[in-house]
Amino acid sequence: MNLKKIYSTSLSLLTDLYQITMAYGYWKQGMAEQEAVFHLYFRKNPFQGGYTVAAGLEYAVDYLQQLQFTEEDLAYLAGLKDGRNAPLFEQGFLDYLRELRFTCDVDAIPEGTVVFPNEPLIRVRGPLLQAQLVETPLLTIVNFQTLIATKASRIAESAKGDQVIEFGMRRAQGIDGALAATRAAYVGGVDATSNVLAGQLFDIPVRGTHAHSWVQAFESEKAAFQAYGDAFPHDSVFLVDTYNTLDGVRHAIEVARSLQPSGFKLNGIRLDSGDLTYLSIEARKLLDEAGLMETNIVASNDLNEHIISSLKQEGARINVWGIGTQLVTAYDQPALGGVYKLAALQHTDGHWRYNIKLSEQLEKTSNPGIQQVRRFYDAQGYIADMIFNELEPLPEQTLVMHPLDSTHRKAIPAGTAYTDLLVPVLRKGALVYELPDLQAIRKHRTTELSKLHESIRRLLNPHRYPAGLEASFHQLKTNLVLEIREKGEAAVQGR
């Protein structure tokens, strides 16, 4: 994909003003090029779930690589005035921005990987000014796509192998709210979309049925089905609930029969209202009696993973699910709440200084250092994740501590297989990672989920996957927090 193909405007101003005012401040202080490390992470799995599916990296990389202030951008910034109507920025700073290219190192967890709270999805290391500037768009892109991929994964899991089609564009939050949602939903496990532009841009299969207005536009429901069947002899899904659902099913069957001699095959019927369990069971009977055993029953109408589960439990005979609003807006939790925090700054003497953001709430206190996530596994699947600090040596004994409750700890036997999740993506701004295509990302997500115990994949009250801090890293963080609490800010400063 290529954001330039979608957006004609430069996206360099796609950020909060304070990123640019801070950039100006760093530039004025001569701190612009100071080496810094930031991590992007979230604090809680969304939807009260047990896992999260990383998504959005390709979009993010694309944004970073095309970061460049155009003359139009600079003219806009030059026109901004301060409280006394003087220019907000000096010309020298705008000249600096004109030459600016993104030259940071970026490490990230590949899309489709299952991830857990506090794990850095993206790590940015490089000049402070640049690493700070990209905070907002990285968050916008990754927060949203990760949220939707996770929602889609939950929905796909609840459908237990049935086909799931995303058709939420009309309720999406804006144009890219639709495009990015469709992409992320596909990453997360839906099989197709109604969004034609997303189909074109991202090579996602597109599917469609017809609307009630199609039926209303004809003299009778049968005439409407007949006309649609004529147009789509091998791809017709008739929407049967415009007047009376079961009559609609009967009309669909009659039309399917009358068109059969010409090679017509009824692909499906769609239910969009009423008691979906009862109606799907009755529809299945009617279709089967008519010999239409292969005709699918598609359902839509404000569905989500919980409704799908409950319909399945009740014995509904639906085998294709159309999901709109609840998926593309992540209706029950429309924001992931990911953050991007400074974790280390290099001093002129080459030493790193740790940075943490304190908070009254321990879960909101950020982690310092240059972080990596190590995932331990065996033949059965994933065992535990350990966030550690690359600036310090790892102790021989591997112990993972719950980030909020140090009495929860897990010892990892020596020799346990592992993989480090953050992989090099950009080096000095240049792409060093082969971005996988969406098919590969989808396959990766499926493999990932198969390695999580089903108790962790459970929709409600899932088991907590052990993901925590390496013990010596946990100790380092604890010491830092205690020191700051005890001695005040002087403790963190000037290390």
Added chain:
Amino acid sequence: MNLKKIYSTSLSLLTDLYQITMAYGYWKQGMAEQEAVFHLYFRKNPFQGGYTVAAGLEYAVDYLQQLQFTEEDLAYLAGLKDGRNAPLFEQGFLDYLRELRFTCDVDAIPEGTVVFPNEPLIRVRGPLLQAQLVETPLLTIVNFQTLIATKASRIAESAKGDQVIEFGMRRAQGIDGALAATRAAYVGGVDATSNVLAGQLFDIPVRGTHAHSWVQAFESEKAAFQAYGDAFPHDSVFLVDTYNTLDGVRHAIEVARSLQPSGFKLNGIRLDSGDLTYLSIEARKLLDEAGLMETNIVASNDLNEHIISSLKQEGARINVWGIGTQLVTAYDQPALGGVYKLAALQHTDGHWRYNIKLSEQLEKTSNPGIQQVRRFYDAQGYIADMIFNELEPLPEQTLVMHPLDSTHRKAIPAGTAYTDLLVPVLRKGALVYELPDLQAIRKHRTTELSKLHESIRRLLNPHRYPAGLEASFHQLKTNLVLEIREKGEAAVQGR
């Protein structure tokens, strides 16, 4: 504004596949040019509120005017295959699409107008194929912007004249989820945004403070404030809660004093955590004691209209509000649920046939005809809205019926002043409406709200504004529903 300035891709494929399959079906049936009327409306005020603020029309008009299938679009459609791997569409249809331009008449309620359930925000009249094709993007654009403008209006109302700044980009649903949200929030009454690209594209004032990372990057909080103050002598808002909020306020005051000789004036301090009521009261005292009576107290941290109201009630001394996630995602209700329904189709003999979509739930049964909304008012403000059908003469006595409860009715005395809300926007696809700029739209919203009784503007349990169907129109609809229920679909067909 100009969507082409934002998007480099053609937006003609920004629709559900079924719009294009139905278009194909209509084209094959020779029904493509049959005159049709659709209305876009919603069924319930969002956020359990008493009113809704229309928004998104300019975006929508821009989309309609640039509707044109490019060769790339057509090549994509030509490549779509049916279930047997044959092309989904005939070449003749693609040739038809190549020549297609939007030639419908569009009437709409201007942006910033207060609107109520069932009132058509947009009415599209023209060739069936075209009017159907644009359903999805019209809904995407208008649903979202109307939702956010309404949320922003509620937030602005709760702030009672204080400045409100939108800074939700990092949690927005995608790139346009941020851009369109900022635009709509500005329509709805926020005063400025942190979103620089939206500032540039839509000419919205931009504002910013600094992040915690700014403070962390310096040797001490005071050094951080000093450096920021040096860079922005007239626009500094210091974020004071990185270590300890009230110490932070003291540091801000010390820095303000030390910089004063050089002409520095502390614009504000920002609180981003903790007990905002207590902290703002204490901070105000400290600032006032230091003679910084004009220094603003800005607050942020997951605020919404209810929290603002409650902080105000508790006596918080905040006078600038920064609102993010809750505003740009409309967190408590992230979709408006607007729909777009066929209401009338013209027959070859020139007669119109009414269309309604039946439902088990009366509130989901659509209204037929060619609709207009008449708003009655007097010197005190708005009295009632009446949806009526332009295809039938109005009776002499004006009676407005509650759409769901016919025992609720309101007689409007003859001679009452009124205005018809839907105004001509496009005629045969050409713009006949002067699109107001955002300033004018904002002013219009303010005037509109001033004409609504405050009981209707109440955040919780508002009074219901009388908006209903003109009595003879209500009767016509009732007769249609009864006829269909009694005689089945035959009743509606062939009128």
